[in-house]
Amino acid sequence: GWTATWALHVADINECDFPAACINGECVNSVGSYRCLCRTGYKLVNGRKCQDINECALDPSLCLPHGTCENMDGSYMCMCDEGYTPSEDQHSCEDLEPPDHKKECYLNFDDTVFCDSVLATNITRQECCCSLGAGWGDHCEIYPCPVPNSAEFHSLCPDGKGFILDDNILNYGIPAHRDIDECSLFREEICKEGKCVNTQPGYECYCKQGFYYDGNLLECVDVDECLDESNCVNGLCENTRGAYVCTCPAPAVYDPTHKKCLAPSEIDVDECRDPGACRHGRCINTLGSFYCECSLPWMLDPSGKECQLPDIQADRAADRRDICWQHRGEDSMCASPLNGYHLTYEECCCRYGKGWGFQCRACPPRSPGSTHDQPPSQSESNSFWDLSPLFLGKSQDDTSEEDSDECHCLNGRCVRTYHGAVCECPAGFQLDATRIRCLDIDECRELNQRGLLCKNERCINTNGSYRCACKPGFVRSRHHGGMCIPQRRR
Secondary structure, three states: OOOOOOOOOOOOOOHHHOHHHOEOOEEEEEOOEEEEEOOOOEEEEOOOEEEEOOHHHHOOOOOOOOEEEEEEOOEEEEEEOOOEEEOOOOOOEEEOOOHHHOEEEEOOOOOOOHHHOEEEEEEOHHHHHOOOOOEEEEOOEEEEOOOOOOHHHHHHOOOOOOEEEEEEEEEOOEEEEEEOOHHHHHHHHOOEOEEEEEOOOOEEEEEOOOEEEEOOOOEEEEOOHHHOHHHOEOOEEEEEOOEEEEEOOOOOEEEOOOOEEEOHHHOOOOHHHOOOOOOOOEEEEEOOEEEEEOOOOOEEOOOOOOEEOHHHHHHHHOOOEEEEEEEEOOOOOEEEEEEEEEEEHHHHHHHOOOEEOOOOEEOOOOOOOOOOOOOOOHHHOOOHHHHOOOOOOOOOOOOHHHHOOOOOOEOOEEEEEOOEEEEEOOOOEEEOOOOOEEEEOOHHHHOOHHHOOOOOOEEEEEOOEEEEEOOOOEEEOOOOOOOEEEOOOO
């Protein structure tokens, strides 16, 4: 920092004249020395070089929890997540929507209860007014939601009720609509005592058995079953929460199947409760009895009490005796029984039969020229099949049944297939066990479990269909989407 002259005068050297003395910094000369000053965001290295400080590496928590840190020369900036934006100094992330834009959502404007009718707090005006809200605001100061179908409503809810625009969901760069999940947004406020299921748009509130959903109260309300006199015939009905009690005068007891008080001798036993009844088929209880319905390829066995596969029936046929038919037509219908149920399959088909058993199983074709024993006198036959309308008007010796193309199909239509004629039923009907008759399907009993057809209403079966009717004490409302609501008592 010093040099000598002949006059013994010492002169200071200005180190700042040398570029390498202070790289990226400000050089300040002093007597006999100098200083290298670094700007904010830089640090001095080896006394002569200012180097950038990596703030993101020094403090990984910068910009968290809604952003990531990115280092810059002399500083850093935050890269923010969707829904957040950098602060003014770019050193933190802030919510795009300030908290004061989220307020309370109200159900109605009734001056006496609107402060108590809060559906949700801390939600946006769009979420409130595009769903169930009638007003939006704070501290009981309500700003009315726009009238549906008005210009203001379409501006706020361009996709209609149940949807809002979401800037975080882009479709070709344009914000897309998002379904409002009312169940998550309003929780138990819109489906008290029930289970809320979100739909697009809107929601469904499912109530327990014995309750119905009131769209005005937004809750599941107890059904007064005693208003329906058919629930407790000949007894005293007492409504309870979710059910009812029918008290019968002694010695009568309540029959829940027919919903009436009956003498002990009149009560029907439901044979279908027995797991062994109607195996491999569908058991249908009737008063004093039951019957089975089988689905193809299963077939009803001769006892009529279980369903079997055709090959199983064939295996058992060798040891079983059944009716033998003298005639079997192309439509698989048998006629002219031989003295009732007394021949095995082999005895019937090897002697003089064309069909065997209740299901009219075909006998193998006979070889030409074969001879058979003569059948017994037909005057002895008194089978039901001889008196059936299917065979009335035909003499016992008439063999035209075997060659006839006639098809029997009550309440349906005959359809010719590769395997022969089959009976086809119209919508609302199904084939019975004989396969030649179409019976009405009771949709109310078979398809209305948990009220799938008539929710909170009474299901009435009709020929080939069904209809829904309001229960006693309820009327259909035009203002609630056709829903049945309790009738106002005068």
